[in-house]
Amino acid sequence: MEKKKRLKNARYITGFDGVRTLAVIGVILYHLVPSSLQGGYLGVPIFFVVSGYLITDLLNQEWQQNNKIDVLGFYVRRVRRLYPALLAMLVTTIAYITLFQKELLTNIKEIFASNLLYVYNWFQVLHKESYFDHFGTPSPFTHLWSLSIEGQYYLFWPIIVALLVVFLKQKQRIFNLIFILAFISALLMAFLYKTGSDPSRVYYGTDTRMFSILLGSALSFIWPSSALKKEISNKGRIVLDALGVSSLAAIILVFFTMSDQSSLVYRGGMFFFSVLVMIFVATVAHPGADMNKLMTNPLFTWIGKRSYGIYLYQFPIMVFYESKIQSIGSHPWRNALIEIAMILIVSDLSYRFLERPLQRFDYKQTFKAIKAAFTGGAKNSRQKVTVITGLVVIGIAAFGMVVVPQATATGSNDLQANISKNAKTAEKKNATALKKASSSESKKTDSSKKASSAKKESKVPVEKQSPTALTKAEAQKASNVYATAIGDSVLADGTDLLQDALPHMYVDAKVGRQVYNAADDIKALDAQGKLQDNVLVGLGTNSPFTTEQFDEVMDAIGSKRQVYWINVHVPTRRWEGPVNSMLESQKKKYSNLHIIDWHAYSKNNTDWFYDDNVHPDPDGSKYYATYIARELIKNM
Structure with a gap:
């Protein structure tokens, strides 16, 4: 009876399942094939706008019908809808990593608790976790930041709606105020964003992301679903359909064009995208327009109803699958299809056997149901197996949260130790390289002459060359190479x-460095007199990058310098092919660009690398250094 009274004038808008489908497809493809759908991350603002509209619309209806909002009842309904699948995903994921990937158990108790309390996004901010550094061992929980923002919204919004209705009364005033708050949130994002830095703080923050939800909430006050009439004029229908189709087309276009590293995204782009979504949602919600029909079909309905589970399970499945497959970069689309199939299967099982049943389940009968499973004989054998399996999974997860590993994998420790050691020795070698380079200006110019003369000199026979050490003749040539290296x-x-191998090379290498923040580092090196006439670049390991970001790096180096860019060997990441293809294509644009094909040279030699199959181990580093030195000598 309560449900009928509370939702007396509500209608189910089937097209919103289609909108959710659009959002979840964007998010999934962004993670699986980022080079093909670089703006797919904007599926999250779509979820936010829809959520803000629907939640506020229902709260408004409740106020109109009952002259009050049952805040506690609202909380209970949200928990019953969202917690079962979230809790199941957290527990099963923790159980899996307890058994198979213990290195991911670090901070697991805090991760578990912060997700249940819906503050995980702030945990990520405080721990400086990057959403955009795609290399290393990704967390299977990274994507849950958005659920925390929605959870915080659910906690406060019913109370805020009641206060707004009581004190402002007029819906237009309420709309104006909420829209202004949304605009302030977008301004805060623009203010806190720093060009060339990792934008994770503004990406995760409730304060800088709330504008999408607020725009949907504002819309519900001037566009309530229960007040929209099916009978409208032909002109009105045409206007709505035109707005709907054009906004949908713009959304899809942005999906393909707006990179997450573009400054435009954080300086108004995401806000205006959310406004586009708000317009699109308004046309889908209106029964007199045709957009609801356009977004309603069996496939969209199936995906839309499971979109919560799809979003929940996508990242754990991707992380676990890709940790076992070493050829992701070689077959990105094949692996993407396998992962999509796995995500759909798991989310369907979650929807059928967890989300729907537990939304109606009387939790007061929990112990009674468990007891019945063990005392009902053969007829309850399936329930018994389910209960036992669940208890075992919970037990494994609980054990994992108590027994935290003391260290990461051995290979990872060895790599970190080697990088730390190299950083210390590089300080001394860099000082020597700078001293040699600056001893005389003529020496600096003479270096290019000596290096370029290498082509004219007789080459050392291949059979006398070692792949792990330069010959005496090559070492002599290498000693005349003056260069600066910047990389990850x-x-x-x-x-x-x-x-x-190259004693006059100055090296500036940082863990996690991306192409998008390299230009500022290069400019700083230039200003300090550390950027020489030959520049070696080793970037692209951590994520794909746009041509605009590549251009920024090349502009920072300048056209008078020769650039030697080492392409990437990242078979465990799907951007290996796109990054290397893009580097090759840029040679036509930049006459001073030379590509060192480390990928082709190393791809069939897995024994050269640590367990990640990306960073050369001590033996592999000999091949790496010798090959690069040889390529520099050959091309200068």
Whole structure:
């Protein structure tokens, strides 16, 4: 009876399942094939706008019908809808990593608790976790930041709606106020965003992301679903359909074009995208328009109803699958299809056997149901197996939360130790390289002459060359090479031997460095007089990048310098192919760009690398340093 009274004038808008489908497809493909759908992360603002609209619409209806909002009842309904699947995902994921990937158990109690309390996004901010550093061992919980923002919204919004209705009364005033608050949130995102830095703080923050939910909430006050009439004029229908189709087309276009590293995203782009979504949602909600029909079909309905589970399970499945498959980069689409199938199967099982049943389950009968499973004989054998399996999984997860590993995998420790050692030795070698380079200006210019003369000199026979050490003749040529190297952890891993082979090379290598923040670092090196005429670049390991970001790096280096860019060997990541293809294509644009094909040279030699199959181990570093030194000598 309560449900009928509370939802007396409500209608189920089937097209919203289609909108959710659009959102979840964007998010999934962004994670699986980022080079093909670089703006798919904007599926999350779509979820936010829809959620803000629907929740506020229902709260408004409740106020109109009952002259009050049952806040406690609202909380109970949200918990019953969202907690079972979230809790199941957390427990099963923790159980899995307890058994198979113990290195992911670090901070697991805090991760578990912060997700249940819906504050995980702030945990990520405080721990400086990057959403955009895709390399290393990704957390299977990274994506849950958005659920925390929604959870915080659910906690306060019913109370805020009641206060707004009581004190402002007029819906237009309420709309104006909420829209202003949304705009302030977007301004805060723009203010806190720093060009060339990791944007994770503004990406995760409730304060900087709330505008999407607020826009949906504002819409519900001037566009309540229960007040929209099916009978409208032809002109009105045409206007709504035109707005709906054009906003949908714009949303899809942005999915394909707006990179998560573009400054435009954080300086108004995401806000205006959310406004587009608000317009689109308004047209889908209106029964007199045709957009609801357009977004309603069996496939969209099936996916839309399971979109919560799909979103929940996508990241754990991707992380676990990709940790076992070493050829992700070689077959990105094949692996993507396998992962999509796994996500759909798991989310369907969650929807059928967890989300729907537990939404109606009387939790007061929990112990009675468990007892019945063990005392009902053969007829309850399936329930008994289910209960036992659940208890075992819970037990494993509980054990994992208590027994936290003292250290990460051995290979990871060895790599970190090697990078730390190299960083210390690089300081001394860099000082020597700078001293040699600055001893005379003529020496600096003479270096390019000597290096370029290498082509004219007779080459050392291939059979006398060692793949792990330069010959005496090559070492002599290498001693005349003056260069600056800038790169990420792969370069940092090979710095020591590389500087042994090229003693006049200054190296600036940082773990986690991305192409999008390299331009500022290069400009700083130039201002300090550390950027020489030959520049070696080792970037692209951590994520794909746009041509605009590549252009920024090349512009920072300048057209008068020769650039030697080492392409990437990242078979465990799907951007390996797109990054290397993009680097090759840029040679046509930049005459001073030379690609060092480390990928082709190393791809069939897994024994050269640590367990991650990306960073060369001590033996592999010999091949890395020798090959790069040889390529520099050959091309200068």
